[in-house]
Amino acid sequence: MKKSLMLIIMLILVATTVLAGCSSNNASNNNTAANTPKEEPAKEEPAKVEEPVKVEPFTVSLRHIQIGDAQKFRKAILDDVVKNTEAEIPGLKFELDGVEDQVNRFTKLPAEMAAANPPKIFDLFGGAGDAFKYAKAGRLLDLTPIIQELGMDGKFLNLGQFTLDGKVYGLPIGGSTEGFFYNQEMFTKLGINAPTSFEELEAAAETLKKNNITPIAMGSKGAWVPNMLMNTLVGRYAGPDVVNGFATGTAKWSSPEVVAAFAKYEEWEKNGYFTKGELGLEYGDMLNQLLTGKAGMMFDGSWRSSVFKDVEQAKDLTGKVGYFSMPAVPDGKGDQTYVNGNYGNGYGFSADLSENELTAVKAFIKNLYSDEMQLRGLLEDGVLPSMKLSDDALAKVEDPIVKVVMDIMKNSGGAFSHFDSTIQSDVYKVTEEQIQLLIAGRISAQEAGDALQKVQAAANAK
């Protein structure tokens, strides 16, 4: 009896496995069947124009970081570029691989670079810690001839973070600046005006605190988040040139003006201006604090602006968020109208490309770095263009935050970049350690400056 029961159970199990296998086959068949008609018209058009030569299909891997709700506008642009490029190059199929930004930048891409098998096209950050390191090791495609071939010479606003020894190794997708986003409704209710001076900023923080609202939303689990604010404070207190000066030895972390920036951060920390328990909070949590009204301000990059016009994400706060840049600080060195500006994130390409893949890469660059896509990035995603656009095109911007950001950029004396792109990666990781120690109250501002200068001096001596 038992044996036959077992036999029946086994038979049922085997049958379900087989059937499940069949059903998934069917499902995938259905999928492909459903997909083919959609793709066909796009693929057939160019095939008709060209000779009816049999096309060898080939794939090109593409790593992007446009995942999650906040990135959906940027992803839509990428999808269109992919579609256009596939239509243009017969046989081409992109294999999209979406990976979270930090995982890609700090885990996946470095490992792939070490193994010399990065994707053919990938999201890349500029500067010493990323693009320059890979370029020196010969992993990145030299784009200088392609830029010339496509007639893009001089079209980019700033390629500094991707240019090494006169050669360009990556193309920024957009520009950004960092500043304060604030809840306009809350500010009006509490009678606070958008701060135009440092005193007003601190007074606003005090008022918010008195009303049991966290003045500045912060998520410091990833130290790059508080480092954005720290970076801007350093640029204000020690002057815009200081960011480039650390690696060249002309500026010192332990100097009184840089320590003054750390001291201000420490003071704000002690005053309770940041979210409590920030060391356990992720970057995304910071946005939630502002959106849910727990915090009044948030220091973040201008790339965040598209969230505040999207009802799905911003909910009640849609269109009610304003932006201002870090006001001039008392006794700050240098031009106080400078902004923290970056053209540091974009795409890089593998040096190891076949002829077909190179053609695909060129078409991808042509389609992605076009006036049309740059303008779409600006209008839909609120990302500042990395290429020169006509005044007519720029005048189409309606988003109030983007308008403010563009005004700030226009009226600024210039831009200083983020120190993660100028200092050596050995030093950068110590800045991450020190800012978290400062937040936890384990070290003083002077100790942070001294520790950093020690590592900086060692790195400069190498």
Add this chain to the structure above:
Amino acid sequence: MKSTLRNPTVYMMFILPTIMLYTLFFIYPMMSSVYYGFTDWNGLDNTNFVGFDNFVKAFSDANFINSIKNNIYFILFSVFIQVPLIIFFAILIGGVKRFQGVYKTTVFMPSLISTSIIGILWGFIYEPEVGLLNNFLSLFGIERIYWLADPKWALLAVLITNAWQWMGFFIILILAAILAIPKEINEAAEIDGTNGIQQAVHITIPLIKPIISVVIMLSIAGAMKVIDIVLVMTKGGPIGSTEVMASYMVSKAIRYSEYGYGTSLSIIIFAFALVLTAIYQLVFVRNQERIEY
């Protein structure tokens, strides 16, 4: 047939494929790891032989020393808090007459759940504002604790989660040993007038000593190589307060591409684990008598 089996070439034919696979996937990677531990390999630039530099650097690296300390906390917590609790619960469940199966399944359940899920689950429990734990503690007027964000509490929070995950597995191991003790021994003791506690202390525990020592050894080995729960819950933060040797090794090798240094750290971890378990074997296990019922 007999003569075929006596032929050494036949043996070789059977074992060669396995040895080849073993060499390819174990011996070769292990040997190359040892080699890379003595280099400054970073994946991109030329690799140089640096002798014992990496090892010297490791023992003067305050962050690594801190992670060793945290590993020691893991070991102490599992040996002195987890193991006694495991024995306590195993004895309790062993004494249950009805629904023993339900209890067994319930305590075993956490070991079946993936660490990522456990990390997220306990993340909710530890959530400072609306989390279960703080809500419960607030009933007693205890102020909000930032479990995973406060360097003072984060390690304890991870230790508790780790214990919760693995206790069930060890409870089942010990329970099996308890249930294997012949009933007559306890019955005889009962007739002699012993109570439950006396039976547990004087009969059950001495009889399951060998399995307890296995559990302790497994706990030490587990605590030495713990990493997954740390990566999922805190990534070693805040400010290194939950960093363990393995997570520090991963962060050095993967996050900062110091593959050479990372490899040397992994050799150190291996050596530590080997020495600790060897000491434990020599000191405790050797001295035990074989128990036969």
